[in-house]
Each structure stands twice: as C-alpha cells, then as structure tokens.
Amino acid sequence: MAVETRAEKTSPLREVLETRQYELNMGPQHPATHGVYRAVLQLDGERVLAMESVLGYLHRGIEKWAEYRTWTQATPIFDRLDYVGAVLNGHGYVGAVEKLLGVEVPRRAQYIRVVLGELQRIANHLLWLGTHALDVGAMSMLFYPMREREVILDLFEAMLGQRLLPNAYPIGGVRFDFPKGWEPVCRRFLAAFPGRVDDYEGLLTGNRIWRQRTIGVGVISAKDAIALSLSGPTLRGSGVNFDVRKAIPYSSYGDFEFEVPLGKNGDVFDRYLCRVREMRQSARIIQQALDGMPEGELRGKVGKIIRPPVGEAYYTVEAAKGQLGYYIVSDGGEKPWRVHVKSPSFVNLQGIETMSRGNLIADVVAIIGSLDIVLGEVDR
Template structure:
C-alpha cells in the first residue's frame, strides 16, 4: 500500500504486471516493487473496467436492471441472476414455484461447473500447461449448449425472473444434462492422470501462497480459497437459500490453504455440483415455472440483503428502497473484491513466478471487482 514510496535501503525496481498480462485474466494491473526475482510489495491497481453498475442500479427500475446482473461476473451470470431475484422476492414477498427453484438450482450448478472448468484450464495455462484448457473447453462447451437451449444465451444469461424463470425446461434439457453428468464423471479420472498426479504441477503449486483462516477473516475472503484453509463455509449450507437444503452434498475443504488445496477444492466442488444436479433432476417437480407478478411492482420502503454462493465466493446484494420501483441504493458485494484485497499480504517476499499461481488460485474475474 505504498505506491511511489520506494524502499530506500534496498536495490529495488518497479515492474508492472498488467493491465494486459495474460495471467491476470482481465484488465488488472499489479504494481510490483521487486528485488531481483522476489516481490517486496505487490499492489493491485483496479478500476480499468469500472462501469458504475451500482449507479445504473439506482437509475433503472428493479426489473430493467436484471440484464446487468449477468454482466458483472460473466462467468457466474446465473448466480448473479439468482441473488438479484432472490433479493427482490425477499423484499416483495413473492414466492417462485418449486419447479422454478429446482430449475434455478440445476442451471446455477451447471454454471458453477462451467466457471470452474474455465478456471481449471486457465490456471494450468498460466502454469505453462497448454493441453488441459483444450479438454476443459470441450467439456464446458457441452454446458454452454445445454444452457443456450433453455436461456437463449451462451454467456450473459438473463434467465431468472422475479417469480420464476423465463422458460420452462423440457425433456431434451433433462436428457442432455444427464448425458453431460455421465460424460464429466468419466472425464475426472483423465484430469487426475493429466493434472493432479503430475509431478511438475505438484512442484509448482504445493506450499505456494498459503491462505490462513485468520487472514480470511480479516479480509472477508469467501469461496474456494476460504474452504481450502479448512473452514467449510458455504452460503448454500450456512445460510441456505432456494431449495438447497433439500439436497445431499458435501462441502469440500482443504487443510493447508496452499494453491494445491485450492485446486483440489474446486475440482471436488464440480463433483458435488454434479450430485446436486442429479438429485434435482430426479425429483424435478411438475407444475408452473412462473408465478403471476404485477407488471409495475413497487418495492416496499426499507432495506434488505441477500447472499448467494457464486463460483468465487459470497455474492451479496444490499438494496435500500424508498417505496418506489427504482431502488434508492443498490450495493453489490462481489466475492473477488475482498479475495483480491489480500494479495499484498499473501504475496510479499514471493517469487514472481509464484505470484502467477497465487493470482490463478484466486480465480479472479476483474469486471466483477470493478463493477
């Protein structure tokens, strides 16, 4: 946190990593004070992609803001949808039909897997392993096809509605999703052989960038990096929303909080997401997927908060209403913002090549930080 105050008694120099560095995965700049190959002080510089989403949120009616939610974190768009409709439903007392809640859980978990698959490929690409991303994109492509059929988009979904979802799913969706579950399960052993047990991979990630529970608490870190330290905190379990309490799933945790544990937590999370999807498909209720919602619905005066577990951690919406249909204030708390803010403490005195691993483990989506 000392931009421009160079360490006088050491022979240090500055290095800019980004804003166009391939491993920052977005327009993130890390200003590094270096001594040789070692980092004395890394300072993330953010805001390059700032779009003032919160201001837009208080300029449009609550309904018109819906498409924007998908563009904050484009890799977990459905979970951003979910948090927003959950918040409005909480404020207005509208309840979505059970079938809609099941569809939300299935599609959200598919979206989570897609996000984790992209992360897996990109993380390994940062390491210098070019092959895995070809395989993970192949798998991810299947999810995009499935979701495109029901939502109409491939990335920035705007599928959930206050009171349900915009389109019902059909037999093709159910069959396609079941086929995908079988497919991905058969691919996990291959990923294990290709990556998890690879000695070069292990040497690069073991004991690198250790997160601790205390650090997580001080910075408000959530998501897989928190769970890699052994704390099994997941909003789906600890502050249940939607129909998540009806499913049987585990919260994978690590022990040491290094990059290897973060990797293992994310891979196991994909397996758990498959379990949730499978159970939801088995017990998918019949009935409508949308309830009647008045066209112009005013938000009652007061405030409310709603949190969901997005792919990178806790996403929290906080809305203050003055009784009209335009929010008075909409605060969006993205997980990566808090997760990235611990980077200086995490990476002090680290090798430059390991910083790439630490950034990869955080699974940053810069537009969600900049908003």
C-alpha cells in the first residue's frame, strides 16, 4: 500500500489530485538486472510497493543435460552455471562424485583446489564490485577491479588453459600441476592486491554518496535471512555466522586460518563490506596455501571409466555467491541418474522482495547488485 502521511490523507486536494499506482517491467533487457532477470514492480511514483520476480529466461536444462552424459563428460557443463565463478562450480560437482566414489583426493590436489578456488572467489567478487558500483553510478569502479581480475584470468589461462570456463578439475584430483613461473606471478599479485582493495575502499567505503546510497537500504534481518535460506555474503551481511568453509570444512579448509567477515544491519552496505573483506581473507588463504603446499600425487585412484556405486551423495561448497550444493544419485551406470543443484543465486534472489519493499527504484538496482546474482545460475 502507498505510504501516506496524515497530512496527505486529510488534504482537500486528495480528491482532485488522484494518483494511480502503476506497473513497471524491469528487465529482462535492463542494464542493471545483471542478465535476463525480470522484475515486475508495483510503483507509487518511484516507490516500490510490491515486486515479483520472473525467472527462466536463461533456462538451459543443465541438470537434465547432465543425465545424458557420462560422469566425466558432465564436468564442463557445471562451469556454465555461474559463469563468473566457474572453478568453484566445478569443484562442487567433482567433489560430489568423489564422495560417492569414496575417492581420497591427494592433499596437494586439495591445496591446489583451494588456491584456484580462492582466486576464483576474488575474481568473482571483483566483477561483482565493478558492476555493483557501476549500478550505483561509480563508473571508474568498473574498470579498476576489472584490471585486477584480468591478472587472475591470466593466471587461470596459464594454469587451466581457459580464462572463464576452464573445466578445472577432473574427478579425483587436479589435471596439471602449476606451470613454471606461475607461483611467482601469483605471489606478486597477492602482494599488490591489498593495496588495490584499499583504493576501492577509498573510492567507495568512506564516500558519503556511496554511504547514503547503501546504508539502510535493502535491509533484511537475520531471522528473515535464515527463513529464506539465504547463504554466502548475503546471509553474513545480516550477521549470521555461517560459512561452509568453516562449518563443514572440505578440501583441507580446516588447515587455514581466516576470518569470516560479518555485517550487522543486513543492508546493502554491510553486504558490500562483507564481500570486500572476504577478498582480503581469500588473499590470505591463498598465501597460506602456497606457503604450505604439500608434495605428492595430483590425482587419486580413479578408473578410466567412472561408475559410482548405487546411491546418493550431497556435497556442498562455499561458492562465491553462497552455499552451492550438488545432490547426485547414481544407479550404478556410466551416467548420473540425477544431478540436482542448489544454486546460491537462485536462493538468494528470493530475498529481493523482502528487501526492496518500500524502497525506491534506484534502491532496487542497488539491491540487485548487492545480491550478486548470475542468471546462468538462477535459471540453470
């Protein structure tokens, strides 16, 4: 309902100046919806009274697609869920199959996965930071993070062969070791990175325009966030301490020392701060993993043809956007019987209606940006 003040209700002009609510389609072709997401807004002027999400414009049937491929063949397609955090997606699927097979992944492979995964998390957060800041109007902030992301993508290309959708891991370990000269480049990046993050924060965190635009906007309480099953920085922005890396340590995450940044109010600004601090923590984890890199095998004992035993497995990783879970069912054959993905973007997107009610259109844009959704993962 329209928020009316008492003066407005008793105004004699009320009869004359009759206003009307109207409906606005935001998307699917809107520059700020980060893809083909459509929001139907009920507006009173520029104030959002109600909002409805319409999904499915990027549905590719990835889960069904996987059922028609062998276990190995299905690995590259899961990169295409969240195409800016592909390495972490691959990790989730491969981990699920390894769990079902009962394969022990060698420690060196686990450490390499941590290094690549955290690099991917930084790359994802950099892209998010750039686009989110651009949505709020800070144009240079699109380019500065992109510049650092470029270094990470170059590292991926040298290590995995591709920049965006590298099909990073085979089932049972990692494909290759680090190439020569990779580690020094990575360390140089890590050394320069905190200074760059300081620059981003200098441009945004203290800036009064940024603060006015983000503080108190798109608030979601911890209770609501848990009830809506949000995860990742979107949940932690509301002050709920849940990180899969800490709660259910996988891939040797227990070996590393890092903090889980938490917000307080659950607004756009807190989610922003969470992600920025998370980038610093990720850099810390990579540093530790590179320092403590164990020697050994790269791949566990996996046959050429993979036939997991009859059964089911659920494996979850902390992807860049939140908790990414894979539920797989095997009938003992060469192909998966069912692969179900619990994708964080899809779940987090549920929070948007709670967050944007009563805010302005400009806030909706900021909120969509702060959720860090990728439509490839929402629609699958």
